[in-house]
Amino acid sequence: MDTTQYTTSVKELNQNWVEAQYAVRGLVPTTAAKIQEEIKSGKQYPFDSITELNIGNPQTFGQKPISFNRSVLAAMLDPLVLQHQSEDVQRRVKHYCDKIGFQVGAYSQSAGYPVVREALANFIQKRDGTAERPNINDILLTDGASAGITLMFNLLLKDNKDGVMIPIPQYPLYSAVITQCGAQQIPYYLVEEKGWSAEQSELEAQYEKAKQNGITPRILVCINPGNPTGQVFDKQSIVEMIQFAAQKKIVIFADEVYQENIYVENKKFISFRKVALELNANVEIYSFHSISKGITGECGLRGGYMEITTKIDPDVHFQIHKSKTVMLCPNAIGQLMAGLMVTPPTKEEGCSDLTIQQYNEECTSIFASLQRRAAIVTQFLNETKGVSCQPIEGAMYAFPKIELPEKFIQFAKEQNKEPDVVYCLDLLNETGLVVVPGSGFLQYPGTYHFRMTILILPEEKLLAKMKIFKEWHETHMSKFQ
DSSP: OOOOOOOOGGGGHHHHHHHHOOOOHHHHHHHHHHHHHHHHHOOSSSSSSSSEEEOOOGGGTTTTOOOHHHHHHHHOOGGGGGGGHHHHHHHHHHHHHHHHOOOTOOOOOOTTTTHHHHHHHOOOOOOOOOOOOOOOOGGESSSSSHHHHHHHHHHHSSSSEEEEEEESSSSSSHHHHHHHHHEEOOOOEEGGGGGGGGHHHHHHHHHHHHHTEEEEEEEEEEEESTTOOOOOOOOOHHHHHHHHHHHHHEEEEEETTTOOOOOOOOOOOOOOHHHHHHTTOOOEEEEEEEEEEEETOGGGOOOOEEEOSOOOHHHHHHHHHHHHHTOOOOOOHHOOOOOOOOOOOOOTTTTOHHHHHHHHHHHHHHHHHHHHHHHHHHHHHHHHTTTOOOOOTTTEEOEEEEEEHHHHHHHOOOOOOOSHHHHHHHHHHOOOOEEEEGGOOOOOTTTOOOEEEEEEEEEEHHHHHHHHHHHHHHHHEEEEE
16 A cells, blocks of 8 residues: 655645646547557557547648758758758748847747748738738747637636636637636537537527626637537628627637638638728637648647737737746747748749749648548548538548437446447447547537547548448447447
């Protein structure tokens, strides 16, 4: 028996943090990691290795980084390799070094390198096609979009009477950080049968319900394209959400990290900033973007930015920047990659046709493959008996609904577990496929889902894994009929 006396117990920790949950790295992935270690130790399973479909981590599945971007980073980290790079890479390195020197190991400004924020301001203006260019003081570089979201939650949420309206299904970062802040979740349900649409009537109903319960809605979270649902909001939906927030005096968080990942021809990305400017709306919007997704896929470099997209109280603006200084600065490599993400090599910069062609071919190849993989996953899920999936319009995930037999549901309840958790554990133990239970993202009561990525490479492997899933699901569910 362990009689060690510890100074700190779990009861003495901040209970808001203890209660926070993050399903993407929760019970099922933890179990998967244990199984992988057991396989290495010689234990036999019906499969040779784990297939991690639980997290959008492109390079772990074999997505290659963009050559030009990595060459620039390599030379910035080690000036000795600069002479071995192309003239185009040397020119870009000189551009950065003229502004910051070979000093990527030094602190930058707390808000990030001005040269990168200038590039982001130009990108945002061009993306939105607006006359108004963002002020670089309204752009703050962050260690991934998550860091910016967490910063703003901590600044805006005061106590347990403050609430955040989050779309259900939601990305678990939101529920986790809201819990850590001691604030309240206010769910608004996306309508699955309408392609995971956000309905004005649902926003109104949940707002009023929160007010009646003594909760003050402070923030409206809008994820576009959706995670985990993959929907892409049309302009009218964005208009309605902005008008709702303006009327109720609620801040909007526009999570737009998947803006490059749109696979259907009849949809395109429209930023909340663009629509708010067109409406001349009196609304406060903070938007977030990241190098982790899109074509860049540099999750581990932890780069991103947040933009204060509309005019805010100057004193609040000061407090945001002051809060940012506490963390000193974002990591330098992530900052540079954020700049590279939005500044491809061009003729105007003096780049050669060869460099531009290679860059474009790499980007086109990655996107085309993602588009095909979205179609493959959608098709196989909808061909599986008892499974239905809305078209994957964007992002990197499917969020299919599974029809679980009543006998299976009762079996799960006897184990004191959510039925979709048992389903995902069974799938893991019998096939090695790691997916995340829908209950970890929250879901409409009485429905069951799971989230899986579409990132498996090569595409032949994805096809094989989808066939394994289809056969397993239909066989496994038949046992409970």
